[in-house]
Amino acid sequence: MAITAPATSAPAVALEGVGRAYGERVALRAVSFALPPGATVAVFGANGAGKTTLLRILAGLLRPHAGRAAVLGAELPREAWRARGRVGLLAHEPLLYRDLTVRENLRFHARLHGVDPARVQALCDQVGLHARADDPVRTLSRGMTQRAAICRAVLHEPELLLLDEPLANLDPGGALAVAPLIGREAGPARVLISHDAEQGLAEADWVLGLRGGRQALWAPAAQVELADVRGLYA
Amino acid sequence: MRGTVAALVRKDLRLELRAFESVPAMLMFSVSTFVLFRFGLDRSSLEGDLAAGVLWVTLLLAAVLGMNRLFVAEREQGGFDGFLMAPVDRTALFVSKALVLLGFLLVVELAAVPAFVLLLLQPGAGQALPELLAVLALADVGIAVVGTLIGALGVQTRARDLIIPLMALPLLVPVAIAAAEATAPLFAAGGAEAFPARWLVVLALYDGVFGLLAYAVFDFLLEE
Numbered sequence: 001m002a003i004t005a006p007a008t009s010a011p012a013v014a015l016e017g018v019g020r021a022y023g024e025r026v027a028l029r030a031v032s033f034a035l036p037p038g039a040t041v042a043v044f045g046a047n048g049a050g051k052t053t054l055l056r057i058l059a060g061l062l063r064p065h066a067g068r069a070a071v072l073g074a075e076l077p078r079e080a081w082r083a084r085g086r087v088g089l090l091a092h093e094p095l096l097y098r099d100l101t102v103r104e105n106l107r108f109h110a111r112l113h114g115v116d117p118a119r120v121q122a123l124c125d126q127v128g129l130h131a132r133a134d135d136p137v138r139t140l141s142r143g144m145t146q147r148a149a150i151c152r153a154v155l156h157e158p159e160l161l162l163l164d165e166p167l168a169n170l171d172p173g174g175a176l177a178v179a180p181l182i183g184r185e186a187g188p189a190r191v192l193i194s195h196d197a198e199q200g201l202a203e204a205d206w207v208l209g210l211r212g213g214r215q216a217l218w219a220p221a222a223q224v225e226l227a228d229v230r231g232l233y234a
Numbered sequence: 235m236r237g238t239v240a241a242l243v244r245k246d247l248r249l250e251l252r253a254f255e256s257v258p259a260m261l262m263f264s265v266s267t268f269v270l271f272r273f274g275l276d277r278s279s280l281e282g283d284l285a286a287g288v289l290w291v292t293l294l295l296a297a298v299l300g301m302n303r304l305f306v307a308e309r310e311q312g313g314f315d316g317f318l319m320a321p322v323d324r325t326a327l328f329v330s331k332a333l334v335l336l337g338f339l340l341v342v343e344l345a346a347v348p349a350f351v352l353l354l355l356q357p358g359a360g361q362a363l364p365e366l367l368a369v370l371a372l373a374d375v376g377i378a379v380v381g382t383l384i385g386a387l388g389v390q391t392r393a394r395d396l397i398i399p400l401m402a403l404p405l406l407v408p409v410a411i412a413a414a415e416a417t418a419p420l421f422a423a424g425g426a427e428a429f430p431a432r433w434l435v436v437l438a439l440y441d442g443v444f445g446l447l448a449y450a451v452f453d454f455l456l457e458e
């Protein structure tokens with residue numbers, strides 16, 4: 001379980017013994033890995049294994065209580081400001097205001113990130129949201145909300161994408177439409193939480209397995225069998 | 235930072251116009267409280283200290299309703315996360331929320347103060363409108379600054395409806411005292427008396443001190 005140092009420059013993610021607790025409950029313990037720029041790590045683990053905590057630490061939204069964490073060369077939390085605007089987060093919650101329309105939400109985030117508002121329309125068209133772009137988010141189906149959340153996550157063309165079950169609620173057409181934005185071909189490094197072992201392995205260069213907050217697996221995806229992943233859920 | 239503040243204020247005003255969650259509640263509360271005072275005190279009109287006290291206690295309690303709702307969308311709909319991940323000055327959130335709360339207070343007072351005059355003020359009292367507006371403006375700034383600070387702190391807790399008034403009201407006692415002292419002579423029986431400008435200075439000092447304090451600590455309140 002040694003840290004795999006990349007041959008290239010600063011890794012997209014570098015963790016050394018990272019831990020995090022909520023009160024007395026330890027959610028994450030001694031997680032260490034390094035993800036090269038542009039690579040994808042698939043994170044597997046049962047409910048409560050610490051996946052979401054890991055994602056929120058990488059997003060700069062939670063402080064690690066132990067160890068060292070760096071994202072895009074910025075030490076967390078001391079240099080978190082350097083990573084702001086360079087990370088895209090697609091969480092369980094869409095991070096969209098329900099009473100605003102899709103377009104208003106995306107324009108708001110575009111303004112925060114200094115993105116050309118024209119990109120909002122382009123993204124809506126790309127994911128098939130053009131007909132619903134002026135509807136309040138609360139009126140959208142889960143699948144449409146997920147498409148809007150994906151647009152928000154990639155609006156500012158992040159260098160690191162943190163994806164928590166990105167294809168949840170999407171129909172096959174939706175999954176196809178968002179693939180160029182969040183799939184392997186999108187370009188940025190990705191931390192991908194998935195419960196679909198086959199799909200997760202197919203998407204990943206590296207695999208991280210978590211069990212009860214501990215790092216149970218870190219290996220190149222090519223060396224990981226489906227049974228290894230399924231074992232994490234046993 | 236100005237562009238970010240403008241975007242945040244626009245977003246909050248849009249949310250209020252769609253949901254009508256804060257301003258109508260604050261206004262209804264104010265008018266209902268004036269009606270309760272009218273019948274509870276069993277007096278058809280008030281003047282001086284009593285009138286000023288009723289006005290400011292009511293406005294402060296109405297403001298607490300606004301504070302309670304100020305950060306709810308950020309907390310419940312992921313607004314904090316989206317904002318914290320953006321490459322913007324975090325103080326912009328404080329400034330925008332304080333401006334929004336100030337705007338809500340002004341809109342509420344636009345209707346609540348005339349309702350107070352009609353329901354509770356002795357005919358002929360309350361003629362010194364410019365002075366009253368100056369007191370309202372300075373007190374509102376203080377309420378908005380402290381309310382934003384406490385709102386951001388309280389929304390992180392499960393018992394925000396309890397925590398926010400418990401923290402905000404003691405901090406706002408100086409505003410209540412200064413505003414009531416400044417307003418009482420304006421509501422004197424038989425017409426406005428000499429306006430005690432020193433209380434405006436007290437309000438301005440309060441605004442300045444808490445403005446600086448909030449500016450200094452708001453970043454830390456956003457940390458988990």
